[in-house]
Amino acid sequence: MEKIMSITIWVLLFILGSCIYSFLNVIIYRAPKKMNFIKGRSICPACGHTLKAWDLVPVLSYMALRGKCRYCKEKIGIRDTLIEIAGGIIAVICAWHFQDAPIEGVVVFAFISILMVVTWTDIDTMEIPDGCHIAIAVLAVISFIISAAILHGANEYTVTGVKLASRIIGMLCISMPMLIMALALPGAFGGGDIKLMMAGGLFLGWKLTVVAAVLALLTGGLWGILLLITKKKGRKEHFAFGPFLCAGMALAIFFGEALVGWYMGFLQF
Numbered sequence: 001m002e003k004i005m006s007i008t009i010w011v012l013l014f015i016l017g018s019c020i021y022s023f024l025n026v027i028i029y030r031a032p033k034k035m036n037f038i039k040g041r042s043i044c045p046a047c048g049h050t051l052k053a054w055d056l057v058p059v060l061s062y063m064a065l066r067g068k069c070r071y072c073k074e075k076i077g078i079r080d081t082l083i084e085i086a087g088g089i090i091a092v093i094c095a096w097h098f099q100d101a102p103i104e105g106v107v108v109f110a111f112i113s114i115l116m117v118v119t120w121t122d123i124d125t126m127e128i129p130d131g132c133h134i135a136i137a138v139l140a141v142i143s144f145i146i147s148a149a150i151l152h153g154a155n156e157y158t159v160t161g162v163k164l165a166s167r168i169i170g171m172l173c174i175s176m177p178m179l180i181m182a183l184a185l186p187g188a189f190g191g192g193d194i195k196l197m198m199a200g201g202l203f204l205g206w207k208l209t210v211v212a213a214v215l216a217l218l219t220g221g222l223w224g225i226l227l228l229i230t231k232k233k234g235r236k237e238h239f240a241f242g243p244f245l246c247a248g249m250a251l252a253i254f255f256g257e258a259l260v261g262w263y264m265g266f267l268q269f
């Protein structure tokens with residue numbers, strides 16, 4: 001019985017995560033078009049037919065409809081469904097990783113959710129809306145208030161345990177070098193990337209922000225080389241760097257402490 005209960009909880013968490021990310025898909029689609037994402041029914045982008053509730057069930061509707069619009073039979077892209085599945089998995093990972101600190105888990109889930117919107121909006125439009133930076137900054141303030149209100153053995157590697165000084169250094173330690181590089185080499189980074197690292201640094205504190213930047217440079221650099229080799233993009237063209245910054249920040253939360261420990265150990269030999 002206990003086992004069934006615990007399986008049920010994980011399944012419910014997965015469903016909750018995928019429902020929240022289903023709503024994020026609406027924001028990703030509508031925000032760049034300046035559409036209201038609270039009001040207004042969802043429509044099929046191909047035929048304009050208003051979609052019913054049973055067309056919008058995360059993951060399941062896509063499977064039941066075999067990836068086609070019920071009304072015009074136009075193919076529906078699989079991206080939204082993959083984002084919903086990712087939402088379910090991220091909810092489960094956050095709950096599992098932060099079993100002993102559930103508030104931390106909720107804050108991290110909220111942060112990664114904003115990063116998901118940043119990632120896909122940047123890929124779609126090559127821009128990051130200011131609303132995302134503001135949302136991350138607000139979350140940083142909330143997590144700072146939480147850490148002041150409750151002490152749960154949090155350290156510099158937990159996002160609710162980051163001290164104020166570390167947050168302020170974090171806000172500047174990566175964004176300022178990026179700003180200088182952007183001024184020296186026009187087009188090196190977009191303003192959105194710089195603001196993202198300011199807000200992200202305020203949230204993560206300086207240690208995780210540095211880890212995030214290193215991970216972003218490594219993965220983004222590899223991606224850039226891959227694009228050059230496969231000749232998908234020329235040397236002068238740009239690709240969205242925001243997704244790599246987002247991936248770096250998300251990975252830093254889960255692996256930052258271990259990576260720093262590994263690197264420090266590596267230096268001693």
Ligand SMILES: [Zn+2]
Pocket residue numbers: 044045046047048049069070071072073074
């Ligand atoms: Zn349709």
